[in-house]
Amino acid sequence: MPDAALDSRAEARAALVTGTVDKIRAIETEEGLNRDSLEKMRQALVAMAAERELFTLDDFAPPPEGGDMKSTLYRLSEDDDHRFALYANVARAGVSSPVHDHTVWAIIVGCRGQELNRRFDAPDDRSxxxxxxxxxxxxxxxxxxxxxxxxHSIHIDGPELVLNFHMYGKGLEQLHGRRFHKPETGEWIVFPAHSDIRDAR
Ligand SMILES: [Fe+2]
Structure with a gap:
């Protein structure tokens, strides 16, 4: 594909991302955080994901086949104070996370391929x-x-490469108190903040 096409797609994508994040920021600012406002925020992200031609695997390279890394996270947007962090996640079969929380609101919407989300009830004090x-x-x-x-826990096992969007109330590099459940011991364990996030072009 000629670079001009890539560039104009990047421009359209940047405008769409900015508009979507503005919408989501406005919802949270005006309504605060509750299940209703979160649902509106989710719908704004679903609308963005519907513009599939702006989010291709040419734009977001998947992790190499056969390697240890099964997913690559690209940062699409994040405010200066690290709030409203939006990522494109590209993944192949072999992803399986433990049950975990986020300590901030989190939204995942699909675009290409399939990611199974298993949702759980758990006591807030993790007892x-x-x-x-x-x-x-x-x-x-x-x-x-x-x-x-x-x-929740996430599982990617289908034949198709996955491209989806993960958005959080605050950037993943800033989240130091998230916990996952270790079934072998029954413990909830704090895990280190995510690193190795790439900036989208
Ligand atoms: Fe998660």
């Missing part, structure tokens, strides 16, 4: 184990949203 509530296949046109204490 007991997670209990699975349901499963949602995140794919083109669908998405899930989580309040700060909600817990």
């Amino acid at each position: 007991g184990p997670p209990v699975e509530r349901d499963q949602v296949m995140v794919e083109d046109g669908t998405g899930v949203a989580f309040m700060p204490d909600d817990v």
Whole structure:
């Protein structure tokens, strides 16, 4: 593909991302954080993901086949104070996370391929184990949203490469108190903040 086409797509994508984040920021500012406002924020992200031609695997290279890394996270947007962090996540089969929380709101919406989200109930003080509530296949046109204490696990096992969007109330590099559940011991363990995030072109 000629560079001019890539460049004009990048420009259109940047405008769409900015408009979407502005919308989501306005919802949170005006309505605060609750399940209703979170649902509106989720819908804004689903609308962005519908512009599939602006988010291709040419724009967001997947992790190399056969390597240890099964997913690559590209930062699309983040405010100067690290709030409203939006990422494109590109992944291949072999991703399976433990049950975990986010400590900030989190939204995942699909664009290409399938990511299974298993949703759990767990005591807010993490005094007991997670209990699975349901499963949602995140794919083109669908998405899930989580309040700060909600817990889930993600699993990618399909033949298709996955491109989806993950958005958080604050950037993943800033989240130092997230916990995951270790089934072997029954403990909830704090895990280190995410690193190795790439900036999208
Ligand atoms: Fe998560």
